[in-house]
Amino acid sequence: MATDKGGRFVHLTPILKKYKRYIIYGAVAAVFANSLMLIIPYLLKLAFEAIEAKEPASVIFTFCVYMLSLAIVAGGFRFIMRRTIIWASRKAEYDLRGMLFAKWLSLDPSYYNNTRTGDLMAHATNDMDAIRMMVGPGIMHICNTVVSVIVAIGFMITLSVKLTLLTVLPMMILALGVNKIGGLVHKRFLAIQEHFSYLTSRVQENMAGVRVIKAYRRENSEIERFGKVSQEYADMNLGMMRIIGLFQPLISGIAGLVTLMVLYVGGLEITAGHISLGTLVAFFGYLGWLIWPMMALGWVISLYQRGTASLDRINKILDAEPTITNPENGGTVPENIRGKIEFKNLTFAYPVDKGSGKSQQPELQDINLIVEPGTRLGIIGPTGSGKTTLVSLIPRLYPTEPGQMFIDDIDITQWPLDDLRRAIGFVPQETFLFSDTLQANIDFSSDQTVHGGVVEAARLSALHDDIEHFPGKYETILGERGITLSGGQKQRTALARAIMKSPSIIILDDATSSVDTETEEQIFANLEKVLPGRTSIIISHRVSSLQNCDKIIYLDGGRIIEQGSHEALVTRGGAYATLYKRQLMEARLEKM
Secondary structure (H helix, E strand, C coil): HHHHHHHHCHHHHHHHHHHHHHHHHHHHHHHHHHHCCCCCCHHHHHHHHHHHCCHHHHHHHHHHHHHHHHHHHHHHHHHHHHHHHHHHHHHHHHHHHHHHHHHHHHHHHHHHCCCCCHHHHHHHHHHHHHHHHHHHHHHHHHHHHHHHHHHHHHHHHCHHHHHHHHHHHHHHHHHHHHHHHHHHHHHHHHHHHHHHHHHHHHHHHHHHHHHHHHHHCHHHHHHHHHHHHHHHHHHHHHHHHHHCCCCCCHHHHHHHHHHHHHHHHHHHHHCCCCCCCEEEEEEHHHHHHHHHHHHHHHHHHHHHHHHHHHHHHHHHHCCCCCCCCCCCCCCCCCCCCCCCEEEEEEEEEECCCCCCCCCCCCCCEEEEEEEECCCEEECCCCCCHHHHHHHHCCCCCCCCCCCEECCCEEEEEHHHHHHHHEEEEEEECCCCCCEHHHHHHHHHHHHCCHHHHHHHHHHHHCCHHHHHCCCCCCCCCHHHHCCCCCCHHHHHHHHHHHHCCCCCEEECCCCCCCCHHHHHHHHHHHHHHCCCCCEEEEEEECCCCCEEEEEEEECCEEEEEEEHHHHHHHHHHCCHHHHHHHHHHHHHHHCC
């Protein structure tokens, strides 16, 4: 892992370097802001001594003007400090979130098979916010603390070494307590973020499955389950806040004790004539400046522990390596993509989580198949036979071993991913549409928006007439995952999206299962304008959808048990012929 080589800040450091100028400006502004403010107690000392010496009022007024001027200038520097450091933290959050999103898109589908959506949302929200707070307010307040402590102690030493030692020694005890409590905060916050991911997952699943919940009248039970999870989250946060709550009483107690000791010892020093009243007043001023940063230090430690806990979670994602990558030598792409597909002794099993302890069971075994350029392949077989798995390997959604798959006689592992996937139009079994306009969803696969092309693609997928009846037509906004459309309309939208791409290879994975037979016939009649000259792979449970294919394979148990043309397979009298006869009989019974 990258974090083993560069530490937990290995991904964050390059981002912060982009904005180091602003962080440096902010740190310098913090030095000036705090240094100028820390001159004021010393001026106050001089003012008290002037009063004791019965100096003219104009001298006292001059000191007041100096102190007011220093406060105004220090306020300007404090504004610059906040403006630069907080701005840098927001930009760093933006860059890190963008890096995280880009990383997610680079990972394989198998990663999402083992990761809850709620976990991803928690990483993009709560974890990012914790890291931003560590980078922004965390850096800002640590600058304030360091400068205030160094400058204040410097002035305090010049005022009274004895009182300074009396003040600093208890602070060393405080540092030990802060370190101990900070470790506890880190562990607690890591557990809280993990639980927040689960909480978010519960919400996401309930919102996505709300129709199922209502259909089975499970609202009350789900509310109860969510209440328990939410209560656990609240209890965990309260537990951590009890620990964090120890900071302020601890610091306040020590501060009060130090103040009493300074008052007592300082009073004795004044009585003995070793220091003046103005010196004691100034010392109390510096003591206040020392105590408040120390109280803020508790919050800063909490921000750091929360931020590093979240950063550890983000690093796990950024360090994850996709199993499917571009070839090291840049790959090979033919000048003209013909669309020949070849499987050689292919055996495939889905990747599993390494920590799950599960063994890999092959989904496909000994697949040998050649699909000639421009031909049409039909795939049929019982549920779970490996049909979707087989076609998912063509755009390299899952990894295969070298020498098992070839596109245009080039090993698929030697194809650059962009070029390979650009050549393939894929209508998956589970249709996914974005919460956007119909036009944007159809045009999603194209590099350039051409309204006429969108309309033509919709016509070919038998969707145009339906769209014309929508109030917004092609500008109609779809609900989440296209929920406002029927199942058939969603499938036809996905089909139009694939047609819009104008690919060399087109894969239809049961793309018409949700439409009626009449509409399906219309779709395939329209596709006769698109499919010729392109390599086409059509998966269907209906034999009628595959009759015009040049070759049909029958999958069962991850193996090809029959292949040939429709007529040849029917004549053979095997599994395909049995299925064909049964579906013919069902069709006749429906018409009766």
